[in-house]
Amino acid sequence: MTESDQESAIAAEAVTRLLELDVSAVQRITGGGNNKLYRVDTQAGETLVVKYYFGQLSDNRDRLGAEFDGLDFLWRNGVRQISCPRACDREKGIGIYDYIFGEAASYATVSDDDIYQAVRFLGQLKELTESSEAEALPEAAEAGFSLDLLIDILYRRLARLQVVEPTLPLQKELCAFRDERLTPTLDRMVQLARSRRAAHGFSSEALLKPDQRTLSSSDFGFHNAVRRHDGEIIFVDFEYFGWDDPAKTISDFLLHPAMALEPVRSGAFVAASLDVFGDYDLADRLRTYFPLFGLKWTMIVLNEFLPEGWKRRLFSGVNTENQEAYLRGQLEKAATLLVSATEAQTEFPHGS
Template structure:
């Protein structure tokens, strides 16, 4: 059973990591160690206790997306329908922006270490989540972050992400040139997609699936026994299976290509087709380029943060990073009209292709 620990510090507690661990444990930990680099959205710590290791996850104070609440709901839901593909939530305090989870022992999965077995584990997780859509409690779950259920939903995301880059494009003429190119592509692809979808109504609930949203082996740990555990459910919820599959293919942290890409693409589409989604291949062909266009904009997110800094504070290293992200966005744009079976991936510069 999950323990919810209300803070005694008022409406919004301000704990340092050690205090947060002590608050959620109910006693001081034996040791606390940061895990990896600080992410955009959270901080992770390894907590040593008398009983063993736990994971402490700390969320940002101004969490406008409600990542903690979304992840907690997902973890509770999966724990109630074993076997869960994810860690177990042990304790949390929403006012302190933190939770304790079971520690997952194992190794992160890299692009170089991923194999067909890794893809099959992902497909098995997708199949399990799709089956769980029939659960009576699944209706309590919200839509996944940035879920898309029709062409208008994609159009809205493209427009919003374009708008977020308004300040940055004023400071970076090459970014402005690229966004003009991308707008031309959007003006071509969106009407075509609307014609192919041929219906303005959202995707029927019966055809939707439960999705990790930010799904892939970049958010997975291979345990010593070979079992793969999927972590980071901050964007979990209902979505179109096409969005889940397409995002996985476009995601730069995955960079699926070659046989792994072919295997995932074919089996993912088949999974949902066999469950009654007989139009999924047509919908995939319609929407996959639009999701690629959205990814063109996602990889440009560093420009948004840079635009909030004074030009004199943007160092050479950051400038080089922005150039690299812009080059990546150009490669994404170059591949928008291709199908599923790319032998390369736009996230990887040609000189780094093996």
């Protein structure tokens, strides 16, 4: 029996044990990112997704807990642009959710209605910050509620890249990029961000007020969404869910390498999001922090150069036949993101 066959059997057993449903078919789903996904059809006519989470033992972040508990909170409070959480086995690192029929939202050109649906979803999450239940929810992954905390996150990511040594040609290219381009750019951007915030009367150590924070999937965008056949957008992948700075939520939506919005759409998204959050300081934070988040994404796409990052890709089933070509592609992405982040220092590229 192959590993996939074993996991299919475990998925079927989990559905039967946790939901008391008999299984008729199990199929591996591609595109799980950091995790493994299986579609499970039941004899009762229900279709489910069983999700195996990476690193439940070695990763210090509870990805299953963040996603399942976050979706449970949202579903119980009336949010329906998500997949309904059905059951989970925390010990085995397995979550079960309703299967969403449709196609990846990123396959088609983003429309005005898609932008409206995305902003409406952000508005729902912001409204739920008033719930007493929300206080118990965790911080989103790498939620930096001050400029100093954001800067610390960036330098910790840079420190992780320092373990890569120039032992092979491609690793030599990465080290040169890291030392000669990325590091000095980060140093310059940090100083500029501190100066800009000080000029607007904000200390870099000042924490964001609670009423300026929001709830966020922390990996929000059409790359993590399914478009139903009726056009409704369902957002998925909440394993980084929690309290966050809206400036990060907006920036990540715009910066994710899988997102490619036309300028008119990205500008509309920013303008509508600023209205939804109603934060007097958000526009300035967004313009100041956006280049820094661009550098963060520059480092994120280099994760696969790290042993743990590559293990995560192997776990999710990435094609490993040509690791060097894959890593070279990631390095090229990083170089492009670095240029864009540098340009964003001079002019915010998504609206006035």
